[in-house]
Amino acid sequence: MDDWILEPSVHSMNTENPVRETVSSIKLPTDFPKPTYSLALGDPSYYTDFAAHSFVVDAVVETLRSGQGNGYTDSLGYGPARETLSRAYSYDNIRLTKEDVIIDIGGTGAIHTILQVFLNPGDNILISSPGFPLYKTMAQNLKAEAITYNLKPFSNWEVDLEDLERKVTPRTKMIVVVNPCNPCGSVFSKEHLMDILNWAERHHVCILADEVYHGMTFGKPHYPLGSLTDTVPVFTVGALSKMFLVPGWRCGWVLIYDKYNKCEKYRPAINKIKNMLLHPVPFIMQAIPKIYENLPQNYFAEVMQKVKERAEVVKAKLADVSALNTGTPEGSLYCMVAIDFTNMDVKSSVEFAQKLAHEEGVVIMPAEAFLSHSAFRIVLCHPIHVIEECMDRIKSFIQRHTI
Structure with missing residues (x-):
């Protein structure tokens, strides 16, 4: 043979x-x-x-025991959960609907979905150094490039805006901003975030706001990027994982802040990607409304x-x-x-x-x-x-x- x-x-x-x-x-x-x-x-x-706090675990146990969380659901995620997240993360400048929320297989799955929608071979995204390395892994898998911009260690890991200016190219599709920051433990001020938004608007570059650690601060307030702009499209990634201390549950989401619908063409593309890998386990998604309803102050x-x-x-x-x-x-x-x-x-x-x-x-x-x-x-x-x-x-x- x-x-x-x-x-x-x-x-x-x-x-x-x-x-x-x-x-x-x-x-x-x-x-x-x-x-x-x-x-x-x-x-x-x-x-x-x-x-994990008992209110999180109890919410999942209840949905699992109900017998209603064992089958498929909408590829974009369980509708009432999407509605809950749209209310939880709406702001004075922009109100989300469930159509602006996509639930995915963990925060990493949400990132992967967005990069698949944005990147063609030869395109690039800008990611921080130090930063979350899987952005580079995913970009390379799509035959795209991840170009690193520097964070300044002696300015509490703020973005080096001069370095950022040097790194942008005509094929830059997105800048990734991780705040609160993994791995640095830093939290950007409102003024610094406005500088980043002004840069993005000047270059017509969308933002992927990695806010998996949403609200997890102790030194200063956390300003979600979607709450600070009407004009720059922001795709915010969040998850149950770190906020509720359950990373193994693999339930994340994308929130689309695009008040003037500049990214209209991306929405059907997201639907196509989500029809391929679908959603997290239904009984986890179905617990989201109860988790947010019972969230202790x-x-x-x-x-x-x-x-x-x-x-x-x-x-x-x-x-x-x-x-x-x-x-x-x-x-x-x-x-x-x-x-x-x-x-x-x-x-x-x-x-x-x-x-x-x-x-x-x-x-x-x-x-x-x-x-x-x-x-x-x-x-x-x-x-x-x-x-x-x-x-x-x-x-x-x-x-x-x-x-």
């Missing part, structure tokens, strides 16, 4: 997730004499202090108070380490720490992370996983005593590797 020649597609082999692939190179020793910790896992459900404040306490521990513990700069964390579940390697015998954040894991039993996420360098991300969900212990070990590591 002739030998079979079987080769995977170029498409599949060109698919890379920088987060997973970077973390796989960071190994904890198997015989470490002290407890080991990972500050890299961005799944809040893993940590005991960030378990102080829910987000209580969750973010826990994050704030951990951020303050990180900032205080590392304040006297000249090689590190934490900035001022203000939201999401993370803190990005910039590294100055000038007086160290370690010369990259990947090497920093690898040696820290080996010598101190602590795993952090190097900035290379987020399309950047000379920094690392900390997840602010561990118990406070663990955060304290890990910061002490990082300080010991810095002292040992300072020339």
Whole structure:
């Protein structure tokens, strides 16, 4: 019999997730004499202090037990859930209807749907550095390009507008703005967001507003981009995942803020894409109205108070380490720490992370996983005593590797 020649597609082999692939190179020793910790896992459900609230779980249990959530529904998502989200995220400047809401398979699925609708081969999107790397993965899969623009570490990770101006091209279809920010833990001011909107209007570039951490702040208010403009089309991505601490439920959405219908041609295209992969599990979608109806008034404040306490521990513990700069964390579940390697015998954040894991039993996420360098991300969900212990070990590591 002739030998079979079987080769995977170029498409599949060109698919890379920088987060997973970077973390796989960071190994904890198997015989470490002290407890080991990972500050890299961005799944809040893993940590005991960030378990899903009972009102969220009860809403899903009720819909599942009703027997009504076991079949297919509209490919754009369960109608009453879309109506709930349209009311929850309407603002004085623009009122949404359910036709402006598409429910998708997690926030990542929502991002993928929008990029499929916007990008042709050879087009590009602008994404931040540091930033969420799957935008680059998805763009490359569509034979498009993801061009990074810089965030400024010593200006609390604001957008470098001059760099942004250099990066835009005639084939730029969209700019991605992540706020509150993963991985940086920053929250943009209203004034800074207006600068970004003015830039987008001047260049006629639509915005993909990644607001998966909507309202999850503790240092300053969160201004949703859709609430600040009448003239720039904004496609906002949200999800149950981080706001309600249930990332495994895989239920996200797109909100279309397009008051003057400039993106009219994109709507039937979205319908076509959604007819291919349909929707999240129905009993999760059907719980959305009840989740928002029963949302405790102080829910987000209580969750973010826990994050704030951990951020303050990180900032205080590392304040006297000249090689590190934490900035001022203000939201999401993370803190990005910039590294100055000038007086160290370690010369990259990947090497920093690898040696820290080996010598101190602590795993952090190097900035290379987020399309950047000379920094690392900390997840602010561990118990406070663990955060304290890990910061002490990082300080010991810095002292040992300072020339």
